[in-house]
Amino acid sequence: MYSLCGQGVIMALPTVFGVDPKILHGHFVTMVHQQQLRFSTRGRGTFDISQQVDEVIHNSGIKQGICQIFVHHTSASLILCENADPAVRTDLETFMKKIVPDGDSMFQHTDEGPDDMPAHIRTVLTQSSLSIPVDGGRDTLGTWQGIYLWEHRTHPHQRKITVTVMGE
């Protein structure tokens, strides 16, 4: 058992719970392809990265499996969103501004400005990683689905994303 203390530090080392860790399906042969993508954002807003992700899937040579997309930051996140009408993403931005107002007096973590703490909360409310199925060597997004990197800081930033494709 792992014991967690109030300061967020693990207090004790593990003892065994249930059975020992299992290595399942030892014969399971899978291919793994991993690639990092870097994006320069122009400040707060959403950026369609569907095409870049699909290119990684294509480069992997994997025909069927799963693609995981992970963003290495706590003030930018990922969403799957409607891609036909840009107003949808403008409205999402408006909604977020309303529920997590910049400069809210309840926030103390403001060293980097009024958008600092709201950016962390927006990230928690959305996704740091997405998993999508791969079939026929392509992502299987719906026609109206797009993968977006959502920059939550008002200033431009460099953002790193790792894409991992696994399958056969």
Added chain:
Amino acid sequence: MVYQDTLQLSDHGKGAYEITDLVADFIKESSIRIGTCQLFIHSSSASLLIGDIADDATKNETAAFMAQLAPSSDNVDNKINDSMDAIPEDMRYALAQASLSIPVSNGKPAIGVWQGIFLWERSTDAEERKLTITVVGE
């Protein structure tokens, strides 16, 4: 290769507990060098989140924000509907994640310098939570 186990975590009630090191140890133990790691929490009043580890205020303020967005039932007029009791907790559950997925590179969790993995306990009482970790890769 797939490496999986269910761990029992015991916490001290409401709060965010960092489990990044525990996950890193598990990945190391799996001997998997490249792939993905999925975490899944078997509870509806605890969640997983990736948060900022630079400043402790961040996690407290995230919790305060959630409390404001889905206020505790103490502030709800229960005469309207007794079942409202359960709603704030369910709301927070829906807003957070029961599972998280991170990439594995060089046998380590490939996460950002300021990213930490947290178990977010929302029950006031100390609880034991089951966490299943699955590492897939080669």
